[in-house]
Amino acid sequence: MKVITGDRFEAFADEKALLFPEYRKNRDELLDFVDSLTGDETVVTASLELIDLIAWKFKRGEENVLVYSDTGKSLTLKEVYELRKYLDFDVRGGFGGERAExxxxxxxxxxxxxxxxxxxxxxxxxxxxxxxxxxxxxxxxxxxxxxxxxxxxxxxxxxxxxxxxxxxxxxxxxxxxxxxxxxxxxxxxxxxxxxxxxxxxxxxxxxxxxxxxxxxxxxxxxxxxxxxxxxxxxxxxLPFEDEAVEWKKPTVEDLMLHLIEREGLLERIRPGLEALNGSLGRKLKPKEVMYLALSAYGHWGNLEGFYELFVMRSRFRNLKAVLREAGxxxxxxxxxxxxx
CATH class of the missing domain: 3.40.50.10620 (PH0156-like domains)
Structure with a gap:
């Protein structure tokens, strides 16, 4: 399967190429079209929805590619599928203009x-x-x-x-x-x-x-x-050692644990940590400590908001010290x- 996109598609489309008129096509029509493809075709299109459907169907095999006609270079349809799924990348190209750093x-x-x-x-x-x-x-x-x-x-x-x-x-x-x-x-x-x-x-x-x-x-x-x-x-x-915390492997949560310790919040919630340790009969996982710290800090949002807020309000010297220690x-x- 070969999908051609970009402004210079004429140079890469042979006489058997399917120039797909994507305008005014509903999803059912697109699905019917993709279902009819065998994998031997060349499809010329500027429709992201059609590219998504084709990439999903033909994401296996190195021979299935999307050609960006402006540069003449290609991606496998597996790469196209992943760029679309995980990064919402506009695989029709057209990026340009004055460069910025x-x-x-x-x-x-x-x-x-x-x-x-x-x-x-x-x-x-x-x-x-x-x-x-x-x-x-x-x-x-x-x-x-x-x-x-x-x-x-x-x-x-x-x-x-x-x-x-x-x-x-x-x-x-x-x-x-x-x-x-x-x-x-x-x-x-x-x-x-x-x-x-x-x-x-x-x-x-x-x-x-x-x-x-x-x-x-x-x-x-x-x-x-x-x-x-x-x-x-x-x-x-950056391993974190504390008798109340069950540390297993390094994550960003460990950086946060070190930061809340340096900022004095860990000691403020120490009675709660020890009470939960006794109640649960085990040490607390880092994320559980984070939720306890979040509540004690008076932040009633999610962990994402707490991380951003706490870092922004922390002391420069403490944040720098944690990042330096972590390399x-x-x-x-x-x-x-x-x-x-």
């Missing part, structure tokens, strides 16, 4: 996103951005507004923080995003990759290097360079500033 940070989940969003706002003077310059409209077209955070420094440097459904999701999105940049002809200066240590730091780094093995890359002081983009690993691992400060600072 930006970084992208992939994180595991929405609580991680709010933690790092607050860090960049607190420490590096970023502000939330409602509008992106023309050269960054691909971010607005690529990602749903409620699924990522777009931040901006006063000098016009942008940072998009994007949750990715776990460690494997971060690695998957890294690879797909690098492929998309190559195919659709756009560039970001830096990509941060924030993942948990899990088993050990070497294994976490190996997962990143394994994904980069499919690209020509070189080592840099803080990460790897792929083309004009630098990939910066941010390995999260994250240098990488975060590098992501926060454009190279001049």
């Amino acid at each position: 930006t970084s992208v940070l992939f994180v595991e989940g929405k609580t991680d996103a709010k933690f790092f969003k607050a860090v960049f706002k607190k420490l590096f003077e970023f502000r939330e951005s409602r509008e992106a310059p023309y050269s960054l409209r691909f971010i607005e077209r690529v990602f749903e507004r409620d699924n990522f955070d777009l931040l901006r420094r006063e000098e016009g440097y942008y940072l998009a923080i994007i949750p990715s459904e776990g460690n494997s999701g971060v690695i998957r999105n890294l690879g797909n995003f690098l492929r998309a940049m190559d195919v659709f002809g756009f560039t970001v200066e830096k990509i941060g990759v924030a993942i948990d240590v899990d088993e050990d730091r070497e294994a976490a780094m190996a997962s990143i290097k394994g994904r980069l093995s499919g690209f020509r890359h070189e080592k840099t002081p803080l990460g790897y360079r792929v083309g004009k983009t630098e990939v910066v690993p941010l390995i999260i691992g 994250l400060m240098e990488g975060l600072r590098y992501l926060a500033f454009a190279e001049r």
Whole structure:
């Protein structure tokens, strides 16, 4: 199966190509059309809905591809399916305009996103951005507004923080995003990759290097360079020891535990921790401690809001100390500033 999109489709469509007139087609008609495809066809279309249906049906096999005619490069339909499903990426392309400097940070989940969003706002003077310059409209077209955070420094440097459904999701999105940049002809200066240590730091780094093995890359002081983009690993691992807390593996919650301890909130909720330990007959999991801290702090929203609020209200020295101890400060600072 071959799907052709972009403005120069005539050069890639043979005489047997199906130029699909997507206008005024309802979903039933699209489903009937896709059901009729055998996999040997070439379909020319600008319909995202049709591309979604075809990618879902033909996401297996390296021979099933989407060709972006403006560059002549292609993605497998599996990559198209994942870009659409996990990043809501507009695979019709058309990204362009005057270039602006930006970084992208992939994180595991929405609580991680709010933690790092607050860090960049607190420490590096970023502000939330409602509008992106023309050269960054691909971010607005690529990602749903409620699924990522777009931040901006006063000098016009942008940072998009994007949750990715776990460690494997971060690695998957890294690879797909690098492929998309190559195919659709756009560039970001830096990509941060924030993942948990899990088993050990070497294994976490190996997962990143394994994904980069499919690209020509070189080592840099803080990460790897792929083309004009630098990939910066941010390995999260800061064990938390406390007699009332059952710690198993490093996550962003551990950074929060260290921060609430330094801010004095942990001692305020100590009687509650010990009472729950006795009542449950076991130590509390980090997330349970977070919910108790949330209530004691007087925040009646969700954990995402609590993470962002608590980081923003914490003392600079305490936040910096936790990030330095976790080995994250240098990488975060590098992501926060454009190279001049």
